[in-house]
Amino acid sequence: MTEGLQNDQDRFDAAVSRTDPALFRRFVPEVAHRTTGEVLDHPGFVGMRRRYVADTTAHYRVAVFPGGWQSTAYRAAALGSIICLHAAFDPGHRATWPTLTRLKQIFATLDQSSSRQIDDFVARLVETGYVVMERAEADGRLRLLYPTEPLLAWERAVRASYYGVLDALYPAPGYGFALVQDPGFQRAQSAASLTVFDVIGRVLAENRDMLPFHAMYHGTNVLMNLAVDHEGGQHKTVAGLDALREDYGVSRSHLRNVLMAAEAADLLEWAGPNRKAARLTPRGLAAVDRFIADTLSSHDLTYRMALMRMGVDPEQPTPE
Template identity: 30%
Template sequence: MVGEIRLVLSADEILAHPHFGTARDIYIREMLELHENQPTENRLLIDGGTASIFFSVIIMNAGYQPHVRSTWPTMQLLKSQMETHGIASGRRTHDIVRRLIDLGYITTFTTQRDRRSTLLAPTDKMLAHDQRSLIVYFHPLHALFPHPGYPEPMRRDRAFHRVAREVSIAFLAHAQQFIRANPVITFFLPRQAGHMILTKLMHLCGDEDDHGVPKVSFVRIGDSFGVSRTHVRKLLREAESFGFVRLSGDSVAVTPACRSGFARFLADTMAGNDLVYRLAMAKLASTAVAGTQSAGPALADLSSSTA
């Protein structure tokens, strides 16, 4: 629950770090490298609803316990989560899952405990994409705090990936809270390709002052993320009405309010991922200790039987 989240590293500390600008640039570069100018199936994943469903399927599967029915990653559970958080309707969730199945990101299976229930699971393709996405979020942290750093996600450690996604379920409500408190992200995130368009704008003119007006190709931005020039222009006109950008022909100025909102979102995300890392590493360590302890008697029995 939100009240149970106790961050070790705060967003304010991250924002105050003298090299936060470098971390921001790394995040932007990694995000664009992952999503910009990608095939159509990858563009699907930058849609806000699809990204949330993608992420939730991985988390649900990581926490799946066959003997605990409430953890079963069913379509109904996923629909309930999406509707509860106001991310997508049940029908839209179903349609997105079918699309992800067709593209090879999700598979279905049944359990011997109830063969009438169809469960969802990420494919290797989906897990590989998610491991790459972890680098997007941990590379900025690794740059700010390299000692001891965050080596496990940076090298795509599979054990860390699974445990990190398992503990991430506790952060969903927390993430929704800081997103709702951020007007910039609340505006861009739900719109088709909105977050990526914002990220691209930050790449193009995030360091400009309020009077900087670099020229932006709406066609090129649209092509990069699989949306039309009209969609990009309409989105930016709406953003202008909220005071996030200023348009002048083909030129765009990102306002201080927009840059501040983007920075705050990144810092909030980094603070949350820092805690996810700490919890995941603690869980991996405790699992290793438990495994060593349980192996002790077995090794003793093996030794006595071979003596």
């Protein structure tokens, strides 16, 4: 097959991937929410890609990530899980207690980290004041995890970055409760999110091309930055990713490893005589776009679930 025909086939496959009927299924059938396919189909989606990458990833820089450690997929998930467990905590029901054991049980289903990694990260969060551990009044043998206000404030800002993108795409009725970073909404959404952890985890795992990069430090971040450059038809040099290296604490050799893994998976192609410039293939761009749309769809889902818990009509205008 000639190169031109191959490129045509690649474009066709990318177009077909965006119309896969599975992308238009609701994550939770009984909750009306914007699906991945709907988000991908939005005429403003491509133009919003740059904002999504810039706004959402800014909160994972070493300088602002809770604990002062490098952010990873499992650490970010651990922070969300601690907040969600606390939001759903009912002292009268032992099964809801936010213990370290229960946190590890959640991660056992996600298969993202080891028990020792969770121990070390929680200890770091306690040391730096983002989490406190207190003995349960009803059972002094157990310690409960409580997020402190600095962690809750960080998480509200993170969520607002996603909802800022959604609000730009779908301004009516809007996502005001998230954008004003309302603590009551945060608690309602966190409790709702806990009930769909496994659902969202399965959805993300269905994007098999992106799955290996969740386990690589900022693997998804690297690919998303390449997707932004794809808009201008540009190839990006490894040196051009230095902002990621400096802000997120990854080495240049690690960046190369991510790029090599992407090339092996047919998500990336190299250009130039010394293979120093990279660009996503149509398959790679489709994988990144699906990941972005999946996250926006899941946030729309949990926003609506939170409003239902609050007794607010999801179709009514929300606070400015």
